[in-house]
C-alpha cells in the first residue's frame with residue numbers, strides 16, 4: 001500500500017493522440033499510444049486521487065477506477081477538458097494534440113484526382129492553455145513539451161506562454177523513449193526550479209511526476 005497523499009484530490013489527465021478528420025474514412029493523427037498519460041492516471045489512483053482520464057483513441061486498457069472519457073478531435077478534447085478541469089485540483093495535458101485540423105471536412109470520401117493534393121489546415125484551440133486561463137476554479141496546470149531539438153528552451157517557452165505551473169520536457173528524438181515506447185525520460189520545469197528524471201519505465205516516471213505534483217496541491 002502506498003501513502004495516500006492524494007486522498008480527497010481530483011486530477012484530470014489527458015492522454016493519447018487526437019484524430020482530425022479529413023473525410024468519413026481519413027484523419028490526421030500522430031504516434032501517441034496513451035501509455036504515458038495512462039501511467040500518470042494509474043500512479044495518481046494508487047496515491048488515492050480521483051482521476052478523470054480524457055483519452056484519444058488508443059489500444060491500451062484504462063486503469064481500474066479511472067473515469068474514462070473518450071474523445072477523438074482536439075475540439076472534443078477541449079470541451080471535455082474545460083468541463084472536468086473546473087472541478088479538479090490538478091490538470092495534466094499529456095495528450096498529443098494535433099496543432100491543426102482540416103479547414104473543411106469532406107462529407108463524402110474524397111476521390112483520387114491529380115498527382116498533387118493540397119490540404120488547407122487551420123489552427124486547433126490550445127487545450128492546456130485554455131485550462132490554465134480559467135478565471136474561476138483554475139486547477140494546478142501541468143503540460144508536456146514533446147520536442148526533437150532545443151528541448152529546454154522550447155519547454156520553458158511553453159511553460160511561460162501557456163501560463164502553466166509546471167511542464168514535463170520530453171525529448172522525443174531519443175530512440176526507445178517517448179512516443180509509443182514503455183520508457184521515458186523527462187525534465188520537469190517550474191518557473192523557478194527544475195528536476196531531471198532519468199530514463200526509466202513510464203510506470204516509474206509517472207510516479208515521480210505525480211509525487212512532485214502532489215507537493216503543490
Ligand code: PMT
Pocket residue numbers: 015016031032033034035036037074093094095096097098099124125126127128129142143144145146147158170172178179180181
Ligand atoms: O502516448 P505515449 O506513446 O506514451 O507518448 C507520450 C508522449 C510523448 C505523447 C507524451 O509524453 C508527451 O510528450 N505529450 C505531449 C505531446 C504534445 O502534444 O506536445 P506539444 O509540445 O506539441 O504540446 C505542448 C503541450 O500543449 C502539451 O501539454 C499538449 O497536450 C498541449 N497542447 C498542444 C496543442 C494543442 N492544440 N492543445 C494542447 O493542449
